Amino acid sequence: MAVIGPGNIGSDLMYKIFRGKYLEMGLMAGIVESEGIKRAASHGVAVSIEGVKAVASREDIRIAFDATSASAHLRFNGPALKEAGIVSVDLTPAAVGPYCVPCVNLDQLRQEPDINMVTCGGQATIPIVHAIARVAGAAYAEIVACISSKSAGPGTRANMDEFTETTSKALEVVGGADKGKAIIVLNPAEPPLMMTNTILVRAKNPSVGIERITASINEIVDELKAYVPGYRLRVPPVLEGDKVTTIVQVEGQGDFLPAYSGNLDIINAAAVAAAEKIAQRMLAEGSGV
Amino acid sequence: MMAKQKINLVDTTLRDGSHAVKHSFTREQAAAIAGGLDKCGVSLIELSHGDGLGGSSYTYGFSANSEFELLKAAASQTERAKLAVLLLPGIGTIEDLKRAHDCGARAVRVATHVTEGDVSAQHIATAKSMDMMAVGFLMMAHMAPPGQIAEEACKMESYGADYINLADSAGYLLPEGFSERVEAVRSAVRIPVGFHAHNNLGLAVANSLAAVRSGASYIDGTLRGLGAGAGNTQLEVLAGVLQRCGYETGADFYGLQDHAENTVNPLMLRPQVIDNGSLMLGYAGVYSSFLLHVYDAAERYGLEPRDILVELGRRKMVGGQEDMIIDVAYGLKQKK
Secondary structure, three states: OEEEOOOHHHHHHHHHHHHOOOOOOOEEEOOOOOHHHHHHHHOOOOEEOOOHHHHHOOOOOOEEEEOOOHHHHHHHHHHHHHHOOOEEEEOOOOOOOOEOOHHHHHHHHOOOOEEEOOOHHHHHHHHHHHHHHHHHOEEEEEEEEEEEHHHOOHHHHHOHHHHHHHHHHHHHHOOOOOEEEEEEEEEOOOOOOOEEEEEEEEEOOHHHOHHHHHHHHHHHHHHHHOOOOOEEEEEEEEEEOOEEEEEEEEOOOOOOOOOOOHHHHHHHHHHHHHHHHHHHHHHHOOOOO | OOOOOEOEEEEEEEOOHHHHOOOOOOHHHHHHHHHHHHHOOOOEEEEOOOOOOOOOEOOOEOOOOOHHHHHHHHHOOOOOOEEEEEEOEOOEOHHHHHHHHHOOOOEEEEEEEOOOHHHHHHHHHHHHHOOOEEEEEEEOHHHOOHHHHHHHHHHHHHHOOOEEEEEOOOOOOOHHHHHHHHHHHHHHOOOOEEEEOEOOOOOHHHHHHHHHHOOOOEEEEEHHHOOOOOOEOEHHHHHHHHHHOOOEOOOOHHHHHHHHHHHHHHHOOOOOOOOHHHHHHHHHOOOOOHHHHHHHHHHHHOOOHHHHHHHHHHOOOOOOOOOHHHHHHHHHHHHO
8 A cells, every 4th residue: 555645634534544354554745845744754654755656666566545635646656556567546626537435336337447536525424325216216306414623624625616515516416416516614613513414305205204214314324334334323313394404423432633534534434434545455466475 | 075985786586586586486487586686776776596596406495487487588678787696606617607698697706604605716717708797695694703714805806706796594683793794804805895784683784784884886685675584685675774774775775675675575475574483593603594484384393483593503504505404303202
């Protein structure tokens, strides 16, 4: 495994990889001597400031996380990794490859060379939309993601539209809603609030009843908890007419980032869960990670 | 006596007022309201969903009619005034802004929470690239001290904002709170400063006057005060007050009164008074648009609306977090 981009996200990914069953942290790649590079080195991880070039030149690297930016993934990292035959798990909003929400569609994506992890809000809400859509259909899905100001980095702040547009699209493509709408709100309260997401779905067949909808949601929450232990239902599904309302909260694992940064934790945890599955397949095929 | 500064009246009946009619404005109403305001000499007329472009949703209430259709209808009746839209990054997008521009919008007010000005950079820059007037709009101004607000205003000025508008979205501030904020921002930026008041504590006109006396030159209002919570500064009243104080607004005082009475009065769903819920918004510092959603949730969960409002204030919820009303109501219900 390699991580490209040794910032907060990249550092948190590293700690999650250390815990991985099928993954081994082979390289932390950046472009300058940064805190993140030093941190990785202090854990005995090989480091480089040659960016994606260093990753591509390592024969033993099979999967790489890209925690840089959408433009870097599009212009440099994505093409270079593809050329080198390394699977990209893309945490930027570049969305070159198909969207991946592990508990919903990972099984269909195991052979893809470049998968995209959507957004933090997408990872937290799409499973619920999918759980409703598979039993009652979803004509419309709307989500409101509230994250603490402290956990919204400069990338998110500079491009709020990227979040809303990518998440809206993935609510449709992966969540199974005919129409998706995503809203994001930053809250500066101190102490910082936990990431909270409200999911509102217009069901096509509300007559299946709240029991079936709740059972379907509980099932997927259990699958999600396997890789995001801090995920919980704050308000269990409520059905009014054809509207299903659910509120979920994500507490981070505090690997590198504070627990209130559930938004950053869930996208990283999803990326690692996806990589674990890909690695498992590679090992089973005898190709080594 | 020195000539007093010209005050620009900004009408937001068709935007903030949209909350009070649960986003039910029709094309005919939009055309009539905007057309009348234009004739009365109001120079900036804001129209969009109450929560800005793209606000039509479960969370903020669905619009009965597309805001783009309403914009076109309003544009057909305005000659001198600029049509403006509100845009909250995180809800509305640049795509929405471009579409609004195609429908006749010539100004955008890009609104962020008072401490989060940096999320407006892209939207302000895009507006300027389309030759639109761009306004940096800082909401919930009571939640940050004047010095910090001045810093956020400077950021918005650096992105290209044409003026900075502060909003007392909770109707919480007292006149001195308006004065010190206007003074702090004025001394930090070179562009004009404006204020948007809510009448939850009965101070909207007094607060607007305090802002003007501290140097604000753009003041928001709505006909009959139509707006979220207890409503906004009542535009026709403000016009009269400013006239008595000797400020030039360029607005037709009698014309605004007649327009409010003939056009807005008949479409109001409830009298725009300070009811108990509105009073509690101002008292507890809660975003005014939450009010009608809180009444709905209180009824659904069998709760006292004031309990929900106070808890929302305690949790420091910001604009756009209407979804948390259900969270709070559910939590209070569980405790009962």
